[in-house]
Amino acid sequence: xxxxxxxxxxxxxxxxxxxxARRLEGRYVDTDKLVERSVGATVADIFYYEGEEYxxxxxxxxxxxxxxxxxxxxxxxxxxxxTWQDNAERMNEVGTTVYLRxxxxxxxxxxxxxxxxKRPMFRGxxxxxxxxFMHKHMAEREPHYAKAHITIxxxxxxxxxxxxxxxxxxxx
Numbered sequence: 001x002x003x004x005x006x007x008x009x010x011x012x013x014x015x016x017x018x019x020x021a022r023r024l025e026g027r028y029v030d031t032d033k034l035v036e037r038s039v040g041a042t043v044a045d046i047f048y049y050e051g052e053e054y055x056x057x058x059x060x061x062x063x064x065x066x067x068x069x070x071x072x073x074x075x076x077x078x079x080x081x082x083t084w085q086d087n088a089e090r091m092n093e094v095g096t097t098v099y100l101r102x103x104x105x106x107x108x109x110x111x112x113x114x115x116x117x118k119r120p121m122f123r124g125x126x127x128x129x130x131x132x133f134m135h136k137h138m139a140e141r142e143p144h145y146a147k148a149h150i151t152i153x154x155x156x157x158x159x160x161x162x163x164x165x166x167x168x169x170x171x172x
Contacts, residue, residue: 001026002071002095003170006088006145008138009079009119010107011100012154012162017076019163027073031081034062043078047120056084063087067094083144092147098166099148104134106155 003020005013014030021028032043035058039046046055059081066075067090075095082088082097091097102110108131116122121137122130150169154162 001073001170002067003074003166004082004091004095004097004148005074005076005100006082006091006097006148007079007100008102008104008107008134008141008145009122010111010115011079011102012110012159013076013079013100016100016154016159016162016166017074019159020166021074023163023167024074027071028076029066029071029073030076031059031062031066032076032078034066035059035078038062042118044118044120052080056080060084060087063090080141082147083141088144088147092149096150096170097148098169099145099151100154100162101145101151102154104131104138107134 001024005017005020007013017030018028035046035055036042038061039050039058041049043055046058059078063077063081077091082091088097108127111122116130121133125133150166152162152165152169157165
């Protein structure tokens with residue numbers, strides 16, 4: 001089974017993805033890590049030196065490789081992967097997509113200083129500026145994320161509860 005976790009940066013795709021893979025006794029990959037390995041640079045450096053368009057093309061290539069190789073497991077996607085071109089539709093065609101919906105306030109409360117610093121769009125913003133940015137940016141991305149097969153409202157549940165909710169939805 002191929003499961004794609006989609007959602008905004010910091011919503012928990014990586015942390016929940018690892019837990020979900022363990023719960024399902026399956027494999028786990030993170031598209032950002034695969035892009036970094038493929039390009040030989042961090043996501044932040046790719047954005048800085050090559051630009052977002054380059055990064056999005058590399059991200060799509062990673063997605064296609066996973067599909068072509070028949071990856072079976074949980075894929076934590078980058079926050080923008082589902083929003084670029086037809087990526088959301090492509091993931092829906094070949095697997096089960098799960099949107100992890102979280103409020104900007106909760107994302108901010110969960111995010112470490114490192115988590116903020118490694119995300120180019122979050123750098124250098126105060127908490128107030130970041131919340132304002134996230135509200136606007138998330139509203140723009142919502143229609144793409146909403147294409148997912150399953151939506152999990154994560155604000156009022158623990159990560160373990162969210163994993164169980166995903167498993168229950170997948171098993172329906």
